[in-house]
Amino acid sequence: xxxxxxxxxxxxxxxxxxxxxxxxxxxxxxxxxxxxxxxxxxxxxxxxxxxxxxxxxxxxxxxxxxxxxxxxxxxxxxxxxxxxxxxxxxxxxxxxxxxxxxxxxxxxxxxxxxxxxxxxxxxxxxxxxxxxxxxxxxxxxxxxxxxxxxxxxxxxxxxxxxxxxxxxxxxxxxxxxxxxxxxxxxxxxxxxxxxxxxxxxxxxxxxxxxxxxxxxxxxxxxxxxxxxxxxxxxxxxxxxxxxxxxxxxxxxxxxxxxxxxxxxxxxxxxxxxxxxxxxxxxxxxxxxxxxxxxxxxxxxxxxxxxxxxxxxxxxxxxxxxxxxxxxxxxxxxxxxxxxxxxxxxxxxxxxxxxxxxxxxxxxxxxxxxxxxxxxxxxxxxxxxxxxxxxxxxxxxxxxxxxxxxxxxxxxxxxxxxxxxxxxxxxxxxxxxxxxxxxxxxxxxxxxxxxxxxxxxxxxxxxxxxxxxxxxxxxxxxxxxxxxxxxxxxxxxxxxxxxxxxxxxxxx
Amino acid sequence: xxxxxxxxxxxxxxxxxxxxxxxxxxxxxxxxxxxxxxxxxxxxxxxxxxxxxxxxxxxxxxxxxxxxxxxxxxxxxxxxxxxxxxxxxxxxxxxxxxxxxxxxxxxxxxxxxxxxxxxxxxxxxxxxxxxxxxxxxxxxxxxxxxxxxxxxxxxxxxxxxxxxxxxxxxxxxxxxxxxxxxxxxxxxxxxxxxxxxxxxxxxxxxxxxxxxxxxxxxxxxxxxxxxxxxxxxxxxxxxxxxxxxxxxxxxxxxxxxxxxxxxxxxxxxxxxxxxxxxxxxxxxxxxxxxxxxxxxxxxxxxxxxxxxxxxxxx
Numbered sequence: 001x002x003x004x005x006x007x008x009x010x011x012x013x014x015x016x017x018x019x020x021x022x023x024x025x026x027x028x029x030x031x032x033x034x035x036x037x038x039x040x041x042x043x044x045x046x047x048x049x050x051x052x053x054x055x056x057x058x059x060x061x062x063x064x065x066x067x068x069x070x071x072x073x074x075x076x077x078x079x080x081x082x083x084x085x086x087x088x089x090x091x092x093x094x095x096x097x098x099x100x101x102x103x104x105x106x107x108x109x110x111x112x113x114x115x116x117x118x119x120x121x122x123x124x125x126x127x128x129x130x131x132x133x134x135x136x137x138x139x140x141x142x143x144x145x146x147x148x149x150x151x152x153x154x155x156x157x158x159x160x161x162x163x164x165x166x167x168x169x170x171x172x173x174x175x176x177x178x179x180x181x182x183x184x185x186x187x188x189x190x191x192x193x194x195x196x197x198x199x200x201x202x203x204x205x206x207x208x209x210x211x212x213x214x215x216x217x218x219x220x221x222x223x224x225x226x227x228x229x230x231x232x233x234x235x236x237x238x239x240x241x242x243x244x245x246x247x248x249x250x251x252x253x254x255x256x257x258x259x260x261x262x263x264x265x266x267x268x269x270x271x272x273x274x275x276x277x278x279x280x281x282x283x284x285x286x287x288x289x290x291x292x293x294x295x296x297x298x299x300x301x302x303x304x305x306x307x308x309x310x311x312x313x314x315x316x317x318x319x320x321x322x323x324x325x326x327x328x329x330x331x332x333x334x335x336x337x338x339x340x341x342x343x344x345x346x347x348x349x350x351x352x353x354x355x356x357x358x359x360x361x362x363x364x365x366x367x368x369x370x371x372x373x374x375x376x377x378x379x380x381x382x383x384x385x386x387x388x389x390x391x392x393x394x395x396x397x398x399x400x401x402x403x404x405x406x407x408x409x410x411x412x413x414x415x416x417x418x419x420x421x422x423x424x425x426x427x428x429x430x431x432x433x434x435x436x437x438x439x440x441x442x443x444x445x446x447x448x449x450x451x452x453x454x455x456x457x458x459x460x461x462x463x464x465x466x467x468x469x470x471x472x473x474x475x476x477x478x479x480x481x482x483x484x485x486x487x488x489x490x491x492x493x494x495x496x497x498x499x500x501x502x503x504x505x506x507x
Numbered sequence: 508x509x510x511x512x513x514x515x516x517x518x519x520x521x522x523x524x525x526x527x528x529x530x531x532x533x534x535x536x537x538x539x540x541x542x543x544x545x546x547x548x549x550x551x552x553x554x555x556x557x558x559x560x561x562x563x564x565x566x567x568x569x570x571x572x573x574x575x576x577x578x579x580x581x582x583x584x585x586x587x588x589x590x591x592x593x594x595x596x597x598x599x600x601x602x603x604x605x606x607x608x609x610x611x612x613x614x615x616x617x618x619x620x621x622x623x624x625x626x627x628x629x630x631x632x633x634x635x636x637x638x639x640x641x642x643x644x645x646x647x648x649x650x651x652x653x654x655x656x657x658x659x660x661x662x663x664x665x666x667x668x669x670x671x672x673x674x675x676x677x678x679x680x681x682x683x684x685x686x687x688x689x690x691x692x693x694x695x696x697x698x699x700x701x702x703x704x705x706x707x708x709x710x711x712x713x714x715x716x717x718x719x720x721x722x723x724x725x726x727x728x729x730x731x732x733x734x735x736x737x738x739x740x741x742x743x744x745x746x747x748x749x750x751x752x753x754x755x756x757x758x759x760x761x762x763x764x765x766x767x768x769x770x771x772x773x774x775x776x777x778x779x780x781x782x783x784x785x786x787x788x789x790x791x792x793x794x795x796x797x798x799x800x801x802x803x804x805x806x807x808x809x810x811x812x813x814x815x816x817x818x819x820x821x
Contacts, residue, residue: 242606246606257813269511269813271508271760272508272761
């Protein structure tokens with residue numbers, strides 16, 4: 001089937017490729033023309049090739065089901081890349097660095113003097129009610145004063161084209177391995193377009209991650225032993241843990257592989273005897289990290305790990321307690337946090353957020369609940385959330401009662417019209433909603449992934465991008481300023497001509 | 508190399524070897540029973556005796572009938588030594604260390620587990636049994652060959668080999684024990700069938716042909732015992748297993764304790780005058796060997812494996 005952008009119905013939303021039906025955005029119109037020229041059948045073939053590659057490469061995520069135990073599912077992927085011009089991306093990059101820098105200053109302050117609270121910028125009761133505040137971390141000085149070494153921030157674009165930060169994941173953000181694998185698949189499936197448009201590379205993430213982790217080592221003079229701590233094969237992100245360990249050349253360990261000795265150093269049990277561990281990239285939640293300090297029943301952690309960390313004998317990334325800054329109510333204060341610590345305006349804005357703890361905001365939220373998205377502070381994965389426009393009166397009444405009972409625990413935001421990207425649906429292209437998760441590394445310096453993981457809601461009209469709920473993903477292309485402005489088709493045509501000329505000249 | 512990974516590799520090999528040997532024992536016993544007169548045939552109980560799981564068996568089954576014993580040894584998930592359980596355990600061990608074994612080997616282990624599961628009903632029938640068991644044995648051999656031929660021969664491989672030799676040593680002594688001590692009574696009326704009995708011992712180890720080639724004397728108790736215990740050339744003999752586990756141990760660090768236990772086992776075997784042993788003496792001697800094998804396992808676990816955890820999973 002022929003692809004024609006004038007059949008592509010993206011009205012009412014911001015589409016990342018088209019300004020309006022039939023009108024590609026000027027910066028990407030060559031690419032849009034190339035996609036159109038491929039045609040529906042060819043796109044379907046490429047989509048199939050991508051799916052075969054994913055199976056062969058064994059890119060999976062784990063879903064847990066009652067009957068079947070853990071099942072590895074093939075990673076759902078759409079071949080049409082999501083494109084962002086480099087000029088825009090550089091601004092976003094600055095904004096993310098600014099944001100994470102401020103958040104790290106905030107966390108460090110919260111576990112020390114709490115100046116921001118004393119100065120009345122950040123309410124004490126928010127802190128007191130935060131479930132991710134860890135009293136065990138008060139007074140600790142992690143290396144370089146950094147707590148959130150790896151941050152995954154979710155960005156969404158609203159109908160007017162503004163990119164907002166929707167949330168920051170400062171505990172154990174996942175998805176970066178899929179960003180890397182998506183790129184490999186795209187290179188296999190669209191080699192000609194990839195070469196022609198030359199999107200900026202993402203592949204150096206594992207080595208950047210390793211350098212970030214290595215810079216935290218308490219024994220800087222020697223070659224540091226970096227390990228990835230996983231909860232084990234039944235964790236939904238196990239593929240990523242194994243992948244990153246392999247890519248970094250680090251050992252993939254489980255809690256029982258490690259122990260803390262009487263010298264307060266952390267060791268891993270190897271065939272050659274105990275081996276000192278310097279840096280742990282832990283993908284285990286705070287509360288399971290150390291049965292001595294947190295949950296006693298945790299078999300995933302390492303007894304005494306907090307002791308070793310406090311003594312400065314092992315570095316943990318992210319630092320325990322870093323999650324205090326990814327509470328949804330704290331999120332609402334990020335603009336103030338940036339202002340307070342850096343004396344700057346946020347470069348990438350927050351989604352406008354009503355803090356129900358403030359009487360005016362509370363009033364507004366209760367009156368406009370049908371238009372808003374209401375979120376509890378410390379739930380993730382959409383749990384306990386109310387989407388106003390899709391809710392019933394009874395649901396809104398229940399939510400109103402819950403908010404009134406504990407206003408501190410709720411925020412509300414306008415319902416965003418998430419931007420769309422053309423997505424292969426059978427032999428056609430249809431708009432589907434996307435978000436974007438870039439990853440920000442912070443240690444002796446800050447680095448941001450070139451783009452990030454674009455997640456796409458594959459069901460029509462759906463805003464749910466989670467892979468466990470019918471979401472897929474796309475490669476994200478940051479197109480350099482000097483990227484091709486002619487289409488691949490044109491260039492091919494010209495070279496073809498030149499070749500035939502030269503052959504007639506010699507012949 | 509992580510201790511946990513070493514342990515997973517070791518158990519992976521042990522479980523595959525266990526499944527294979529169990530299939531061998533069942534197969535040969537079935538054949539033997541066809542040859543022996545009903546009056547003196549010992550039936551199926553000795554097979555449960557071999558695995559030492561009588562208590563568990565009696566908990567779940569009323570008598571040692573063919574059907575019951577078959578189900579117990581081949582497919583009972585409640586019995587950790589059944590072929591089915593052993594293969595599921597092998598697969599679980601392999602799952603966590605997929606980076607260390609070649610992908611083809613993982614696929615074969617996965618495939619063997621499925622084969623054992625899907626073919627079980629057929630395998631429990633009298634006429635489906637033989638091909639089911641042959642399939643299991645061939646498939647296990649294939650896995651061993653794949654690992655030998657494609658895996659990096661590094662520390663991990665030493666643990667894999669250790670697991671295989673130790674399990675094989677253990678199973679070989681068990682097979683010899685049951686066939687020699689309990690399969691047939693020492694009574695006179697069994698004498699004419701002595702020969703058949705020892706042929707069956709050899710056959711359960713695929714040793715018949717090799718025995719013939721290496722010893723020209725006819726099949727009889729003394730030389731057979733000598734062959735399956737002491738042959739330095741036959742890869743399922745106890746001697747071979749001890750020698751080859753020593754070679755693995757020598758390549759590993761901090762091996763002093765394990766080498767000592769291994770040496771003790773080797774000396775016990777050397778000094779035994781097997782041919783002159785009475786049934787009783789042989790049985791006691793095998794007991795001693797099995798304790799030695801268990802000691803060696805213990806020492807290996809102590810030296811290289813992570814300590815056992817009893818904590819509840821979070």
